[in-house]
Amino acid sequence: MKKFEIFLSYNWCDSDIADNIKNFFEKNTDINIHQDKIDIKKWSSIREYMQSIPEMDYTILLISDAYLKSSNCMYEVLEVMRDRKYKEKIFPVVIDKKIYDPIVRTKYVKYWQDEFNKLDENLSEINYQNIGNLGSNLxxxxxxxANIAEFLDLITSINNPEISDVCVAIENKLREKNFIAVKRENNDDIFKRIGISLEKEDIEITDWEMDKFILDCFKIINKLMFELCESLEAKCNINVNKMEKDSETYIYQFYKNGKLIKSIKIFLSRFLENMSIGISDNVDFISGNNSWNGMYTVKNVNNKLFLKSELFMNDVEKNMSSEDVVKDIYEKYIKFYLK
Structure with a gap:
């Protein structure tokens, strides 16, 4: 049976997290985890080893500040990016959440631009015939x-799991693709041997799962809203105040020529039995009262969860993603005021 080869790319500052991930997957006989400090023998070529990364089935990337400033780690990223389908073959683990801020991402581009300029300036003082391999380093x-901005844009556009959940999330992703089998503890072996299934034929989605879905969508929607507002400021000559009032309430204020033209609030609430996402242009900072101009609730279609609009009748039947909701918010609550 084929084993799936997964490369673990990390900075040694994050060795504890890397070791925890490796220890988790050692229990799964379908997976081989590759770590440089284990795979590379003494006095073997580090670069030759790194060049084997595109041959791996998947790569886990532990992304931290130290990782993004490491030449070796970024070499591994460039090797991953050589594969045209690399976006489908990576599992990012975001240790430093600051990279979701576009200003922070630009600092990493500038960091490597400055590193290039420093080395280039020093090389200019050396005769060409004496440069040796330093030209390759440059x-x-x-x-x-040239590539770090594209890489970070991709990473921050993905709904990345928390570090504590990442191992289970990777295993589940591989199972979804039928790459690895469902593993059971030894006391379940008798059921497999004689062909008894412990799974329910009709799996009902629980209230917890629906609320978790809404919470995850709420985070994605506001992350996308921050990106949308950044782009609107750049392209539409407006200013936007983006505020996280608390973990359940985000405020967006739009200004044109210095004048406030629109405020909207995106918040979590409980509608009937399950959580919902509300939209309001009644931005009350003092009382915190939430009146709905729009509302998105969870919709179960054949045990697959979607969002749906509740307050606009022509939208009720639509199965919406987080991206669809952000587009809907823009069309219904923002676009008109930008004219």
């Missing part, structure tokens, strides 16, 4: 500077 740093 080209490598230039490649990092």
């Amino acid at each position: 080209k490598h740093i230039q490649n990092i500077a």
Whole structure:
């Protein structure tokens, strides 16, 4: 049976997290986890080993500040990106959540741009015939500077699981693709041997799962709203105040020529039995009262969860994703005021 080869890319500052991930997957006989400090023998070529990364089935990336400033770690990223389908073959683990801020992402681009300029300036003082392999180092740093923005844009556009959940999330993803079998403890072996299934034929989605779905969508929607507001500021000559009032309430205020033209609030609430996402242009900072102009609730379609609009009759039948909701918010509550 084929084993799935997964490369673990990390900075040694994050060795504890890397070791925990490796220890978790050692229990699964369908998976081989590759770590540089284990796989690379003494006095073996580090670069030759890194060049084997595209041959792996998947790569786990532990992304931290130290990782993004490491030449070796970014070499591994560039090797991953050589595969045209690399976006489908990575499992990002975001340790430093600051990278979701576009201003922070630009700092990493500038960091590698500055590293290139420093090395280039020093090389300019050396005769060409004496440069040796330093020219390759310069080209490598230039490649990092040229690609890190694209890499970070991809990572921050993904709904990445928390570090505590990442191992189970990876295993579940591989099971969804039928790459690995469902593993059971030894005391379940008798059921497998004689063909008894312990699974329910009709699996009902629980209230907890629906509320968790709404919470996850709420986070994604506001992350996308922050990105949308950044782009609107750049392209539409407006300013936007983006405020996280608390973990359940986000405020967006839109200004044109310095004048407030629109405020909206996106918040979590409980509608009937399950959680919902509300939209309001009644931005009351003092009382915190929430009146709905729009509402999105969970919709179960054949045991698959979607969002749906509750207050606009022509939208009730639509199965919506988080992206659809952000587009809906823009069309219904923002677009008109930008004219």
